[in-house]
Amino acid sequence: MDIGLVSCSKSKRETPSSPAELYMPSALFRKARAYCEANHDAWYILSAKHGLLEPDGPPIEPYDETLTGARVARRRTWSRRVFEELRDVGVLRNEVTLVFHAGKAYYGELLPMLQATGVGVRIPTEGLAIGETMAWYNKH
Numbered sequence: 001m002d003i004g005l006v007s008c009s010k011s012k013r014e015t016p017s018s019p020a021e022l023y024m025p026s027a028l029f030r031k032a033r034a035y036c037e038a039n040h041d042a043w044y045i046l047s048a049k050h051g052l053l054e055p056d057g058p059p060i061e062p063y064d065e066t067l068t069g070a071r072v073a074r075r076r077t078w079s080r081r082v083f084e085e086l087r088d089v090g091v092l093r094n095e096v097t098l099v100f101h102a103g104k105a106y107y108g109e110l111l112p113m114l115q116a117t118g119v120g121v122r123i124p125t126e127g128l129a130i131g132e133t134m135a136w137y138n139k140h
Contacts, residue, residue: 001041001042001095001096001097002039002040002041002096002097002099002122003040003041003042003043003044003091003096003097003098003099004032004035004036004039004040004042004043004044004099004101005043005044005045005046005098005099005100005101005102005106005107006029006032006033006036006043006044006045006046006101006102007032007045007046007101007102007103007106008022008023008029008045008046008047008048008049008066009023009025009026009028009029010026010064010066011023011025011026011029012025012026012062012063013025013062014062015062016059016060016061016062017059017060018055018056018057018058018059018060019045019047019050019053019054019055019056019057019060020033020045020055020056022059022060022062023045027134028130028133028134028137031134031137031138032101032137033055034137035101035137035140036099036101039140040099043055044089046082046102046106047060048065048066048067048070048078048106049063049065051078051081051082051085052082052085052086052089066105067105067106068103068105069105070105072109075105075108075109076109078109079109079110079113080113082110083110083113083114086098087117091119092114092117092118092119093117093118093119094118094119096119096120097119097120097121097122098114098119098120098121098122099121099122099123099124100121100122100123100126101124101125104126107123124136124140125137
């Protein structure tokens with residue numbers, strides 16, 4: 001079972017929206033979402049402010065927070081929270097592969113925590129610049 005994890009984006013709708021809709025102004029989010037919906041069994045959003053979000057969860061207010069450029073301590077605290085949330089929704093199992101559609105700020109501190117769980121991890125766009133990432137989604 002593949003579970004897609006898509007990072008939030010700076011671009012957001014201006015009004016409270018479901019998590020799946022809040023980030024739709026971002027072309028990269030739209031492409032990652034479409035990829036997840038077509039290729040993964042389920043997907044979640046990694047929000048810098050809210051942690052792990054269900055795409056069809058209750059509306060949330062727009063916010064201005066990111067992990068990009070955040071201090072290591074902040075990313076570690078956020079990663080512990082997300083790890084617990086992933087555990088709570090039951091996806092940290094041997095038969096699951098988490099597929100990150102996110103920048104390193106959103107998975108770098110989380111990967112060591114995941115290694116002990118038996119869950120698989122893939123990062124298909126790891127190391128790609130933003131333009132290369134967009135091209136990867138266009139191709140796939």
